[in-house]
Amino acid sequence: MAEDKVIIKEGIISQSLSGFYSVRSEGQTYVTKPRGIFRHQQLKPLVGDHVTFEWEEGLDPKADQALGRLIEVLPRRNQFVRPSVVNVDDALVVMSLVEPGLLLFPS
Numbered sequence: 001m002a003e004d005k006v007i008i009k010e011g012i013i014s015q016s017l018s019g020f021y022s023v024r025s026e027g028q029t030y031v032t033k034p035r036g037i038f039r040h041q042q043l044k045p046l047v048g049d050h051v052t053f054e055w056e057e058g059l060d061p062k063a064d065q066a067l068g069r070l071i072e073v074l075p076r077r078n079q080f081v082r083p084s085v086v087n088v089d090d091a092l093v094v095m096s097l098v099e100p101g102l103l104l105f106p107s
Helices: none
Strands: 006-017 020-025 028-034 050-056 068-073
Touching: 006 028, 020 050, 020 068, 028 050
Parallel strands: 028 068
Antiparallel strands: 006 020, 006 050, 020 028, 050 068
């Protein structure tokens, strides 16, 4: 029986949902789970993290059962707490020039 070849890829986490991380790499989205070492290091991968992950060669990233494994979170440039995102290059702040009065109940 031939063993499946595991390839190492790099990408950026684009979504985090219930312990699964969607990673964009080479124009594809791969669903991954983190290794247990992250929990022991108290390191939580966040959206925007540059990561390396393992993927079995020949698996289709669009298949329901296809699952990779996050193996490393690369150094972060910056981090926002709310929302929890990292490596932000640009941010847009929108404010009103005139502060409207607060209407709690309609007249």
